[in-house]
Amino acid sequence: MEQARGERARTVAESAQDHVDGERLRRAIAQLAAFGGREDGGVSRQTLTDIDLQARRHLVERARALGCEVRIDEAANLYFRRPGEQDLPPVLTGSHVDTQPVGGKLDGAYGVLAGLELVEALNDAKVRTARPVEVVCWTNEEGSRFGPGCMGSSAFVDPARLPAYRAAVDGDQVTFGEALDRALQQMADVPRRAMKQPLAGFVELHIEQGPVLERAGVALGVVTGIQSVRWYAVKARGVAAHAGTTPMEVRADAMAACIEVAHRLQAEAAKAAGSGLRLTLGRWVVSPNSINTIPGEVEFTVDARCVDEQVLARFDAGLRTIVAGHAWRGRMELQPLFARAPTRFPQAMLDVMAQACQRASRIAGKPSPIELTSGAFHDAMYLADHCPTAMIFVPSKDGLSHNAAEETAHEDLVLGARALAHAVGWLASA
Ligand SMILES: [Zn+2]
Numbered sequence: 001m002e003q004a005r006g007e008r009a010r011t012v013a014e015s016a017q018d019h020v021d022g023e024r025l026r027r028a029i030a031q032l033a034a035f036g037g038r039e040d041g042g043v044s045r046q047t048l049t050d051i052d053l054q055a056r057r058h059l060v061e062r063a064r065a066l067g068c069e070v071r072i073d074e075a076a077n078l079y080f081r082r083p084g085e086q087d088l089p090p091v092l093t094g095s096h097v098d099t100q101p102v103g104g105k106l107d108g109a110y111g112v113l114a115g116l117e118l119v120e121a122l123n124d125a126k127v128r129t130a131r132p133v134e135v136v137c138w139t140n141e142e143g144s145r146f147g148p149g150c151m152g153s154s155a156f157v158d159p160a161r162l163p164a165y166r167a168a169v170d171g172d173q174v175t176f177g178e179a180l181d182r183a184l185q186q187m188a189d190v191p192r193r194a195m196k197q198p199l200a201g202f203v204e205l206h207i208e209q210g211p212v213l214e215r216a217g218v219a220l221g222v223v224t225g226i227q228s229v230r231w232y233a234v235k236a237r238g239v240a241a242h243a244g245t246t247p248m249e250v251r252a253d254a255m256a257a258c259i260e261v262a263h264r265l266q267a268e269a270a271k272a273a274g275s276g277l278r279l280t281l282g283r284w285v286v287s288p289n290s291i292n293t294i295p296g297e298v299e300f301t302v303d304a305r306c307v308d309e310q311v312l313a314r315f316d317a318g319l320r321t322i323v324a325g326h327a328w329r330g331r332m333e334l335q336p337l338f339a340r341a342p343t344r345f346p347q348a349m350l351d352v353m354a355q356a357c358q359r360a361s362r363i364a365g366k367p368s369p370i371e372l373t374s375g376a377f378h379d380a381m382y383l384a385d386h387c388p389t390a391m392i393f394v395p396s397k398d399g400l401s402h403n404a405a406e407e408t409a410h411e412d413l414v415l416g417a418r419a420l421a422h423a424v425g426w427l428a429s430a
Contacts, residue, residue, distance in 0.1 A: 009430035012127050016425035017360060019121035022414035028113045029413070032058065032097065033105035042404025043105050047098035047140040048076070048179040053186055055097055059112065059137060060190065066119050068135075071193040075155040075162060076183040078137040079193065082119050082129075084428060089198040090132035091428045092387075093118065093420060095206060095379060096141035096152070103142070104406025106413075110394075111205045112137050114417040121421050129428035131200055138379045139180075146176040148338075153379035156195045157386045199387040201349065201427045204380040205420040206391060207408055211399030212372050219412040220357040220369040220419055222350055223391035226381045227276075227373055228309050228342035230316060232302040234261060234323060238330030240288055240296025252329035255286060255295035261332070262300065264322045268315065269304075275311040278375070279304050301337075307373050309342055343381045349390035356422035357392060360415050369419075376401075392419050 035055035036045030045052050056078060060070050063080035071079045081090065095111025115135030122133065138156075143149025146168040155162045166177030208214075213221050238252030262281050269279035280303040287297040302319065306312050323334040350371075357369035374391065383389045394416040397407040 005430060009426045012129060012429040013356065013422040013425035014359070015125040015127050016118060016121050016421040017356070017418045019125040020117055020414065020418045020421050021120065021124075022410065022417075024120060025113065025117045025414060025417055026410060028062075028116065029105060029109065032109050032113060036099065037105075038102070038404060040404040041105070042102050042406075043099050043109075044102055045097065045099045046101060046145040047142060048145070048176075048183050052098055053183055056137065056183075056187070059097070059116070060187070062116060063119075063135070066116065066123060068119060070190050072184065072187050072190045073156065073193055073195045074159070074184075075152045075165075075195065076139045076180055076187070077152045077156055077195075078190070080116065080119070080135040082122060082133045084129045084132040086130055088131045089200045090134040091200045091424050092134045092136055092202045092383075093204065093424050094134075094136035094138065095204050096138045098140055098142050100142050100144050100402045102404055103402055104404060106207045106406055106408055107209065107401050108141055108206070110207060110408075110413065110416070114205050114413075114420050117417050118421045118424055122425070127425070129425065131428040133424055133428050140176070141379055145170045146179070150377060150379055150382055151176070154382040157382045159195045196386070199383075201388045201390075202380060202383040202386075203353070203389070203420060203423050203427070204378055204383075204391045205416050206378060206393060207401060207406070208372075208393040208396045209376050209399070209401035210396065213370070213393060213395035214397065214399065216370055217367060218370050219364075219366050219394060219415045220361055221372045221393035222353045222357055222369055223345065223374050223393055224350060224371050225307070225345055225373050226343040226378065227305050227307045227375055228312055229303065229305045229338070229340050229377075230312055230336070231338040232319065233299055233335045233337055234258065234302060234332065235297070235299045235335065236330060236332045237297050238295070238328070241294045243292040243294055246294060250329075251294055253294050254298040254330055257326060257328045257330060257332060258298045258300055261322055261326055265302065265319065268318045268322075272311060272315065275306060275308060277304065277306045277311050277315060279315075305375065307342055340381070343384045345384060345390045346388050349388050352423050352426055353390045353392055353419070356426065357419045359422060360418040364411070364415055366415065390423070392416060392423070
């Protein structure tokens with residue numbers, strides 16, 4: 001019985017992999033990129049804008065043409081379902097189609113379109129899987145119009161998050177709730193389904209958005225997990241005063257204090273460089289931000305990431321000591337904003353991904369896949385709290401993403417789609 005199931009899973013997986021059509025995938029990527037496409041090759045398609053809604057409608061129509069049942073949930077996540085022989089919890093794949101204000105044509109979109117290519121491949125191969133296969137398009141992964149990111153996937157995993165998300169506002173004071181209701185209205189023909197439904201597994205195929213695979217000369221990466229992150233704000237309050245009349249020794253200069261703290265943090269990060277710690281002091285708010293006034297208040301953010309939670313715990317302790325111990329004439333405080341422990345994908349899922357990537361690479365005459373961790377957040381990070389989850393990466397040219405110049409060699413995109421088809425075909429049949 002066990003052996004027969006394994007044999008069948010292999011047949012389905014290999015058949016799905018072999019029926020992936022690279023030209024069809026190329027066309028699908030170009031078609032979707034036309035929604036919000038820019039002269040420079042980039043894409044502007046922020047979540048739930050008119051152009052995003054048009055792109056979603058395009059995907060719904062394509063999925064229906066492929067024979068999929070289309071459903072939508074309260075967070076406007078879209079699900080395209082290819083039924084299985086039995087009404088079991090499905091295997092889910094997909095990603096997001098929203099972009100940064102200026103993004104590329106692949107970030108997120110590639111994962112959704114490779115999912116639809118998998119449905120095409122299963123149709124062409126005339127294969128029925130035991131479980132349903134579903135392709136998902138998660139809402140607001142980027143978090144650039146409404147913060148935080150990954151709203152759709154994290155609300156799917158824990159629907160209690162949605163009410164707070166609905167209150168988030170964009171730059172025009174539109175709430176996420178209003179944008180969501182408009183999207184749901186436009187999709188009134190699509191039946192609703194509940195969030196937090198049981199899943200047999202989730203697989204997300206994505207561009208790496210970093211340089212590791214390109215440097216290694218490898219087309220496929222099995223992602224073992226997503227690194228841990230901690231966010232903070234450092235706030236300094238001194239006294240704003242005249243730049244020309246206030247002697248240096250009596251100043252309470254919030255900028256001078258923050259620069260010194262920032263230098264000490266960078267020195268800590270340099271000491272921990274071998275551990276893979278990444279430190280970014282990315283947002284600075286200076287008040288009154290005037291050329292001839294001593295800065296009275298300064299706030300800056302700290303983004304610290306590492307695959308090793310211990311390293312972040314040590315950095316956290318160092319940060320607290322540096323901020324609390326900084327002697328100057330003003331006050332300084334540290335506010336923790338967000339923390340996320342590292343995500344480790346289950347070994348059984350990594351084995352399924354490795355097998356899928358190895359066969360695709362071998363047939364294409366490419367080097368074997370390698371393992372790597374993800375430096376960026378993905379919807380898979382939240383899904384890992386809900387069901388067995390895994391990710392596959394393909395290389396990013398020059399490691400670039402969130403940029404119009406984002407690019408991946410087409411043959412690598414096809415290889416990634418073949419790996420995904422094998423992995424999902426296997427999981428839906430084993
Ligand atoms: Zn993405």
